[in-house]
Amino acid sequence: MQFAPRRKWNLLIKSSNKDGFFLESLDLYSSLLKSGCHGDHLTFTFVVKACAQLASLWSGRKVQSHVILLGFQSDVFVQTSLLDMYSKCSSLSEARQLFDEMPSKSVVSWNSMISAYAKEFQTQESFRHFNEMRSCCFRPTSSTCVSLVSGCSGSTSALQQGQSVHCFGTKLGFHSDLRLWNSILTMYVRFNLIDDAISLFDSMKERSAITYTTIFGGYAKLGDCLMVLNLFNQIRLKQIGLDAIVFVNLISSCALLGRLLIASSVLSLLIRNGLDCEPNVAAAVVNMFAKCGDIFSARKFFDSVTKKDVLLWTSMIGGYVHADLSRTALDLFEDMISTDLPPNKITIITILSACAAIGSLSAAEQIFEHIDAYGFKSDLQTQTSLIHMYCKCGCLERAEEIFNALSHKDLAAWSSMINCYAFNGKGEESLALFKEMLKDKSIKPDAVVFTDVLSACNHYGLVEEGLKFFTSMQLQYGIEPSKEHYSCMVDLLSRAGYIDSSLEFISRVPVQLRSQLWTPFLSALRTSNGAQLENILPNRWEVESESTGNHVLLAGISASLGKWKDARDFRMSIDKRGLRKEAGWSRTELYS
DNA sequence: CTAGGGTTAG
Numbered sequence: 001m002q003f004a005p006r007r008k009w010n011l012l013i014k015s016s017n018k019d020g021f022f023l024e025s026l027d028l029y030s031s032l033l034k035s036g037c038h039g040d041h042l043t044f045t046f047v048v049k050a051c052a053q054l055a056s057l058w059s060g061r062k063v064q065s066h067v068i069l070l071g072f073q074s075d076v077f078v079q080t081s082l083l084d085m086y087s088k089c090s091s092l093s094e095a096r097q098l099f100d101e102m103p104s105k106s107v108v109s110w111n112s113m114i115s116a117y118a119k120e121f122q123t124q125e126s127f128r129h130f131n132e133m134r135s136c137c138f139r140p141t142s143s144t145c146v147s148l149v150s151g152c153s154g155s156t157s158a159l160q161q162g163q164s165v166h167c168f169g170t171k172l173g174f175h176s177d178l179r180l181w182n183s184i185l186t187m188y189v190r191f192n193l194i195d196d197a198i199s200l201f202d203s204m205k206e207r208s209a210i211t212y213t214t215i216f217g218g219y220a221k222l223g224d225c226l227m228v229l230n231l232f233n234q235i236r237l238k239q240i241g242l243d244a245i246v247f248v249n250l251i252s253s254c255a256l257l258g259r260l261l262i263a264s265s266v267l268s269l270l271i272r273n274g275l276d277c278e279p280n281v282a283a284a285v286v287n288m289f290a291k292c293g294d295i296f297s298a299r300k301f302f303d304s305v306t307k308k309d310v311l312l313w314t315s316m317i318g319g320y321v322h323a324d325l326s327r328t329a330l331d332l333f334e335d336m337i338s339t340d341l342p343p344n345k346i347t348i349i350t351i352l353s354a355c356a357a358i359g360s361l362s363a364a365e366q367i368f369e370h371i372d373a374y375g376f377k378s379d380l381q382t383q384t385s386l387i388h389m390y391c392k393c394g395c396l397e398r399a400e401e402i403f404n405a406l407s408h409k410d411l412a413a414w415s416s417m418i419n420c421y422a423f424n425g426k427g428e429e430s431l432a433l434f435k436e437m438l439k440d441k442s443i444k445p446d447a448v449v450f451t452d453v454l455s456a457c458n459h460y461g462l463v464e465e466g467l468k469f470f471t472s473m474q475l476q477y478g479i480e481p482s483k484e485h486y487s488c489m490v491d492l493l494s495r496a497g498y499i500d501s502s503l504e505f506i507s508r509v510p511v512q513l514r515s516q517l518w519t520p521f522l523s524a525l526r527t528s529n530g531a532q533l534e535n536i537l538p539n540r541w542e543v544e545s546e547s548t549g550n551h552v553l554l555a556g557i558s559a560s561l562g563k564w565k566d567a568r569d570f571r572m573s574i575d576k577r578g579l580r581k582e583a584g585w586s587r588t589e590l591y592s
Numbered sequence: 593c594t595a596g597g598g599t600t601a602g
Contacts, residue, residue, distance in 0.1 A: 141593080142594075149595085177594095178595080179595045185596090249597060252597080284597085287599065309599095344599085349601045350599075353600085353601065380601095381602095386601095388601065410602090415602045446602095
């Protein structure tokens with residue numbers, strides 16, 4: 001009697017899983033129990049899979065207890081599904097225990113265990129199981145290789161191992177397995193080996209939407225957004241099944257590119273493909289318009305989306321911060337809260353940056369209840385944003401309090417505090433903290449923190465120290481100086497009165513950046529005592545051609561030196577040129 | 593069992 005109805009339940013649960021209605025699958029299972037039945041090996045594989053997809057560890061453990069009560073411990077299918085469930089619920093220890101206690105194992109059991117370690121980027125353990133699997137005479141499948149490679153993508157030292165799987169897979173005859181190629185392509189992109197990724201991509205005879213998504217990411221890392229657009233046009237002609245994810249990647253490249261006309265045409269493409277209302281796509285579109293400097297179109301699109309998710313709201317709020325409209329960002333955050341949609345961590349980080357931009361502590365205090373309410377208080381990124389916010393509001397002590405209480409500090413946390421001291425005029429404290437950070441060998445300073453360090457030297461007038469850091473930045477840490485670094489050094493040297501050194505420094509800067517350094521040079525010259533207009537005369541043409549602002553500075557310096565005729569000349573040249581403004585983007589009407 | 597994405601602080 002029991003067999004027939006259970007079979008019906010099993011079919012119902014199976015089809016509910018297939019449609020992605022995992023919660024309903026669990027409901028069906030509890031109805032089955034209520035009807036006086038219990039599960040069999042098929043019921044358990046389906047129900048456990050639903051728990052895995054929902055990442056519901058609690059339900060999964062409950063179902064496992066039923067499995068044990070009914071004596072299904074030796075069923076390899078049920079046990080493997082439980083193993084995968086624990087892996088998907090990130091309970092590696094329970095997965096491992098189950099695996100060790102399995103009376104018999106299948107290839108899929110081994111694959112699941114390897115994949116469990118790969119997901120946690122425990123590369124060595126995943127390879128150890130791979131070797132053990134082979135010594136137990138199990139023949140790895142292409143899925144085994146895919147899991148191993150994806151594990152390598154996440155650990156810093158596993159590139160060679162990943163490449164060896166590539167060879168191994170080819171030997172076993174998986175050379176036509178697209179998923180394996182795609183996972184290797186992902187590995188190269190994650191390791192920033194974009195050239196290798198591109199040559200692999202070029203050699204691939206079969207490509208899917210996933211292949212293109214991955215290589216888009218690679219080109220975006222290179223900053224070659226136009227290549228992304230070119231490739232995208234290729235797939236449009238090839239009629240590869242395009243999904244929302246490919247578009248999301250295309251859209252983020254357009255955001256990086258920052259060209260409004262291209263952004264607008266991408267939007268019409270989305271509308272034509274019926275993808276503009278996809279929740280995943282919408283947030284990217286808002287971000288794209290905001291990064292292209294068209295906050296009006298961003299808002300117009302935002303308003304047109306009927307089902308707004310957290311990402312969309314966050315994207316719009318971030319857009320306002322980016323557009324220097326942080327007050328509006330705060331208003332929009334209030335609107336979001338009033339819809340009862342809970343903010344996520346990134347919303348909080350974004351809104352804190354809005355408070356920082358305004359420099360208003362009272363605005364920030366209203367955010368605190370949300371930080372408490374949603375339990376972001378102990379999150380490192382949130383704390384870093386709080387430090388930054390207190391810094392910009394002038395509450396140095398509050399920033400220090402948070403920083404000192406951090407149990408673990410990453411580069412961003414250190415550098416926000418270093419910046420906080422520098423911003424509040426405490427050059428000495430800033431540099432002391434930087435030196436303390438360097439003692440921690442696990443932290444590698446980057447271009448951003450060096451900008452703060454150099455500006456701290458600048459603030460404190462520490463010429464020798466500044467030069468020392470500028471050199472070690474390049475030689476010891478291999479960081480190419482940016483315009484900000486150069487301009488900081490010019491400011492430092494000139495304001496300390498080292499006009500000749502400053503000029504010599506400028507002459508050694510790559511020519512494409514050099515012309516932009518005259519403005520910081522002249523500004524510093526105006527406040528330093530060693531101002532001598534003759535110093536810059538050999539470069540006069542370059543100085544004058546760069547911007548109208550330089551003429552104003554030159555006129556000011558001449559006047560302060562009592563060279564009234566020069567001052568008058570510079571003033572007149574401004575009138576002749578006219579106060580030219582930078583060419584800006586004109587806003588295009590998109591929807592009407 | 594298996595490959596790709598979106599909002600983000602210093």
